[in-house]
Amino acid sequence: MSQPLPAEAARARALLSATARDGRRRMARPVLLGLASIACGLAQAWFMARLLTGLLGHGEAAWSDLAAAGALALLAIGLGVAQERAQADAGAAARAGLRRRAFARLLALGPSDTRPAGERATLVVDRIEALDGYFARWLPAAVLAALGPLLIALVVAFEDPLSGVILLAAGGLVPVGMAVTGIGAAMASRRQFDALQALSGRFLDRMRGLPQIVLFGRQESEAQALGAAAEELRGRTMKVLRVAFLSGLNLEVIAAAVLGCLAWRHGNLLVGGHPNPQAALFCLLMVPGFFAPLRAFSAAYHERMSAQGAAAALAPLLQDEAVPEAGLQLAEMPPSVVVTFEQVGLTYDPARGPALADLSFRVLPGEALVLAGPSGSGKSSVLRLLMGFNRPDQGRIALNGRDATSLKPSELRRLSAYVGQKAHLFRDTIRANIALARPEASEAEILAAARAARVTDFTDALPEGLDTLVGEGGYGLSGGQAQRVAMARAFLRNAPLVLLDEPTAHLDPGTEADVLESLRRLCAGRTAIIATHSPALRARFSRVLEMEGGRATPARLAGE
Numbered sequence: 001m002s003q004p005l006p007a008e009a010a011r012a013r014a015l016l017s018a019t020a021r022d023g024r025r026r027m028a029r030p031v032l033l034g035l036a037s038i039a040c041g042l043a044q045a046w047f048m049a050r051l052l053t054g055l056l057g058h059g060e061a062a063w064s065d066l067a068a069a070g071a072l073a074l075l076a077i078g079l080g081v082a083q084e085r086a087q088a089d090a091g092a093a094a095r096a097g098l099r100r101r102a103f104a105r106l107l108a109l110g111p112s113d114t115r116p117a118g119e120r121a122t123l124v125v126d127r128i129e130a131l132d133g134y135f136a137r138w139l140p141a142a143v144l145a146a147l148g149p150l151l152i153a154l155v156v157a158f159e160d161p162l163s164g165v166i167l168l169a170a171g172g173l174v175p176v177g178m179a180v181t182g183i184g185a186a187m188a189s190r191r192q193f194d195a196l197q198a199l200s201g202r203f204l205d206r207m208r209g210l211p212q213i214v215l216f217g218r219q220e221s222e223a224q225a226l227g228a229a230a231e232e233l234r235g236r237t238m239k240v241l242r243v244a245f246l247s248g249l250n251l252e253v254i255a256a257a258v259l260g261c262l263a264w265r266h267g268n269l270l271v272g273g274h275p276n277p278q279a280a281l282f283c284l285l286m287v288p289g290f291f292a293p294l295r296a297f298s299a300a301y302h303e304r305m306s307a308q309g310a311a312a313a314l315a316p317l318l319q320d321e322a323v324p325e326a327g328l329q330l331a332e333m334p335p336s337v338v339v340t341f342e343q344v345g346l347t348y349d350p351a352r353g354p355a356l357a358d359l360s361f362r363v364l365p366g367e368a369l370v371l372a373g374p375s376g377s378g379k380s381s382v383l384r385l386l387m388g389f390n391r392p393d394q395g396r397i398a399l400n401g402r403d404a405t406s407l408k409p410s411e412l413r414r415l416s417a418y419v420g421q422k423a424h425l426f427r428d429t430i431r432a433n434i435a436l437a438r439p440e441a442s443e444a445e446i447l448a449a450a451r452a453a454r455v456t457d458f459t460d461a462l463p464e465g466l467d468t469l470v471g472e473g474g475y476g477l478s479g480g481q482a483q484r485v486a487m488a489r490a491f492l493r494n495a496p497l498v499l500l501d502e503p504t505a506h507l508d509p510g511t512e513a514d515v516l517e518s519l520r521r522l523c524a525g526r527t528a529i530i531a532t533h534s535p536a537l538r539a540r541f542s543r544v545l546e547m548e549g550g551r552a553t554p555a556r557l558a559g560e
């Protein structure tokens with residue numbers, strides 16, 4: 001991503017405003033605390049001015065003024081801490097809400113989302129993290145930068161109108177200077193984001209393939225490439241800091257000029273004997289307080305730019321979430337399913353031609369259809385259609401005579417149990433990994449599924465049995481054992497349709513024979529569709545549909 005396009009920028013702004021609206025009560029708290037802190041600062045300056053006037057011999061210096069100024073200073077510190085906390089809470093709540101939505105959306109999209117894994121991780125982690133500053137710092141700072149200086153200038157004008165006018169004029173100049181530096185800040189922070197996304201995407205990708213990198217002795221070159229990406233990020237981060245420093249400098253120049261003007265104004269008056277030295281001191285003391293909200297605003301300015309870049313990346317993911325999943329719900333789970341494909345066609349990418357064309361077959365309950373054929377012939381695509389991850393663009397898929405596309409994709413998935421090439425095991429116990437298929441299943445049902453898939457054959461020998469922890473990606477289990485856990489999930493799911501995608505692809509002949517036995521039991525009495533290259537698997541089931549280029553090869557269709 002480079003600069004967001006106008007449409008993207010509009011979507012990003014809409015996302016930020018909607019999130020701010022949703023959390024407005026939480027976001028109002030830091031603003032109210034900030035205003036209380038400014039009021040406290042005004043009262044403190046008033047007592048300090050009285051005290052200093054007395055010390056300079058223009059009146060009585062009272063201890064009570066010192067005590068009041070000290071108490072107000074303590075109160076201001078307390079309000080400042082409370083404001084920080086309220087800001088952090090507002091940011092955390094906004095991030096948590098967005099992260100929940102983004103995560104739910106990624107889960108809903110499932111495999112139909114073509115974004116690389118690194119990019120999806122960056123969206124949910126880094127992009128949302130980058131929005132923190134917008135809600136926690138930028139929004140309260142923007143409101144306080146408008147209200148705080150105005151309040152101070154009005155109070156100062158009440159004491160000395162010309163001083164109030166000087167402050168108001170300076171306050172008007174600040175946004176002009178910031179707009180100039182802000183354009184640079186926007187560009188710099190967008191570029192920094194691109195570099196961050198590239199680095200984190202690359203890092204995640206390489207970490208996942210670490211064994212391959214070590215195996216091919218590519219550590220050195222990968223380390224250099226990561227180093228170059230990190231260096232690029234460093235350079236761009238420094239640029240963001242330089243621009244932020246420049247906008248801060250801009251503010252300091254204006255503040256120094258205002259202080260000079262007020263010193264000139266009240267110094268002139270002093271020459272002739274100042275009519276109200278307390279008011280003069282009050283005006284001078286309020287200069288730092290006047291610029292404090294503007295300084296906070298300037299410091300938070302780049303947060304807005306970063307947030308717009310992050311929101312532009314997030315908006316496309318979240319924009320469809322409000323659209324409810326189209327389709328009907330199952331009235332009840334049918335005990336059996338007849339699957340019919342009638343001249344089904346599917347094209348992922350028109351430039352590459354159809355992945356499936358004119359594909360017709362029927363599978364009855366208790367039958368297993370083996371889809372065979374060379375790589376890329378469309379076997380997995382058939383399974384993807386039946387899982388609702390894609391919709392056919394030609395022909396009709398019927399389940400028990402009813403159009404499958406009339407069902408919600410999630411309902412379609414409820415009908416099936418799936419075992420893929422390589423089971424993904426999460427970092428948890430074997431029991432929890434099996435229970436994933438049906439979290440509400442009882443202990444007895446989980447145990448029965450583990451037995452049916454012969455998981456207990458190897459867990460019985462482990463000290464912690466089914467409670468043995470397995471690592472990310474199933475570390476600690478062999479390929480065959482992991483596949484058995486996947487089959488146990490399918491048994492536990494107890495769905496009428498079984499979809500298997502090369503379930504024995506990575507197994508040696510001995511292990512494959514074991515797994516095949518469990519598979520046969522899994523398919524018994526159900527409707528099964530099995531995509532495979534394995535001759536052993538083909539030999540187990542009588543109906544084979546030979547595919548090539550997305551079409552059935554009728555001459556070799558057995559059992560039809």
Ligand SMILES: Nc1ncnc2c1ncn2[C@@H]1O[C@H](COP(=O)(O)OP(=O)(O)OP(=O)(O)O)[C@@H](O)[C@H]1O
Pocket residue numbers: 348349355373374375376377378379380381382531
């Ligand atoms: N998400 C996708 N986007 C674009 N093209 C795709 C996508 N998924 C698959 N294809 C293409 O569709 C065709 C069929 O792919 P599919 O995965 O169904 O084949 P397959 O027979 O299961 O292959 P394999 O045996 O290697 O798993 C291939 O040409 C593939 O490149």
